Amino acid sequence: MGRPTMNDVARSAGVSLKTVSRVVNGEATVDPALAARVRAAVASLGYRPNLGASMLRRNDRRTRTIGVLLEDVSNPFSAAVNRAIEDESRGRGVHVLTGSLDEDPVRERDLAVAFARRHADGLILAPTAPDQGYLATDWQPGTPVVFVDRPPTGYRGDAVLATNRSGTAEAVRHLVARGHRRIAFLGDAPRIATARSRRQGYRDAMREAGLPTCETVAPDCGAEAATLALLTLPARPTALFTAQNLITIGALRALRRLALQHRVALIGFDDFPLADLLDPPVTVVAQDPVAMGRAAARALFERIDGHTEEPREISIRTMLIPRGSGELLPA
Amino acid sequence: MGRPTMNDVARSAGVSLKTVSRVVNGEATVDPALAARVRAAVASLGYRPNLGASMLRRNDRRTRTIGVLLEDVSNPFSAAVNRAIEDESRGRGVHVLTGSLDEDPVRERDLAVAFARRHADGLILAPTAPDQGYLATDWQPGTPVVFVDRPPTGYRGDAVLATNRSGTAEAVRHLVARGHRRIAFLGDAPRIATARSRRQGYRDAMREAGLPTCETVAPDCGAEAATLALLTLPARPTALFTAQNLITIGALRALRRLALQHRVALIGFDDFPLADLLDPPVTVVAQDPVAMGRAAARALFERIDGHTEEPREISIRTMLIPRGSGELLPA
DNA sequence: CTACTGCAAGACAACGTTGTCTCTCGATTC
């Protein structure tokens, strides 16, 4: 004997199947006495409606589930986006299936397919594959996709992006204004869209100031080594811009190691907890992952509700938070 | 016209519905020529099986979905647990529905009910309600629940717990061994099970050493104020044990504010990023959230696979990581 | 040449629910 069904409840209450359905769905056209009998039977049998079966039959064909694919739900940025999406979904009775991509294009595609099979009502995706063209065949046409953090390639959809380029340019100008002329940029591989935008911002500001650029690609795990190499150059930079969280932390370690943390300025992209408790406190270009998650969820739900305008690009402003490390003057 | 169904594929390939089903499910008893026709039709129509309908009819009645309810998927501990569960599920083709409870018992129950309606195959729960007795009526009997981080009350199930009590006692002994006699404990309200265990560990060690206890309940948001109050007492403690992440950080801020960070020792429960870059580096009792998530997921899958032994309690060892703040000597 | 075997493929019911149609019966209207 599996779990009880509406039929079991109907038999137990001595009414028809359909009457149970009406009571369970709160339709008003049921005699209060019958409704009470039904509710008693529901309680005594421990009946619980089968959402899958109900979905199958209903006209709106909604599973009230969305898929969320982020870089890694355990990193602070993705986790905050994830949480904001959850909060935005809660009020609508929508639940969230999550997946971490770890920069793996195959996983991105596999999980998109898996969520499509589950008939998710929509997808929020921080793309990692070089191209999202596969969505045209693997994702259900007509079911909305909203991109977050990184723009899509080869597929059209709303995108919620931080002001990567202008935010970085602002930070570099901040360094220039304090007299720095040798400002190095440490960033991710240009394969990643956000890395490209931030690099552009750096170049914008350096060109404006008529300064030569100095760019390094720093792998997440090798950021400390890359920074050490940079800082032991003959004409070492007097300021660093680190274009991503893990790189910032690697750079901090390198500066600490060389006891240069009070002599070389540093601004990092993306805020992190305790940045203000370090010595010196770390100046950052803060993103607003909560606003990004919220905006993405809202855009998705608008589409799910039938909005059918041209895809939009929604910018979430970054904010320069001066704390000390970015205000150090050149030696 | 909605998305194509097996029937559409069958018509398009000129075969029966059932043959399509066989091909889609990879059954061997289909003529290769027919199978090829079916596959072509699947591709050309963009057919994607409806997992909900399939679930409904299949004998095993599995949704290949589990529910995960944690304190807050954006806090580093929960996020790491969440990620470990995801990794453990991936290989089994199981997807994860997540929810954040924010210490709200109502939300715990509501989300458990919602996941039950969705026929999740199992639930991993970090309980926040004072009692999980509701599961007996609201959760499907026979569908497994595994508890993580905190033990259940009023319901039996496997539980994966950190060594809260012994880990705390070890840390307090560490302080005692360095000559501290006035050691204060700052912890969460005793409503929370882990807070109680850690408090017990503190009492164990203090009694062992014959020292008087000094305990404060510090709300997450007011940890800094609570610490300030404690440190301005006439006979102020020479060492602090903070029983939780946010409290540790509040205490750090308070110590910094009073410029006591090099004079009052501090050990915190639960590690956090950058603890080693602070001044002084922060000694912690580290939990292993990845091991906890993994153990919980494995236990759940064993139950789903039919294991039916007595519920177990699985301990995940904490580890004292001496970094500096816990090795300061009393003034 | 007939009867039997085996296997591929189709017909049909069923999973648990909701949409639609029909029926009954009491209340309202002229």
Added chain:
DNA sequence: GAATCGAGAGACAACGTTGTCTTGCAGTAG
């Protein structure tokens, strides 16, 4: 007092799949 109406309740089909049973047909043995 007969015709009309409305509302509550049930019968039945349908959603998209899979389990089971039946059919048809080729191959084999007697």
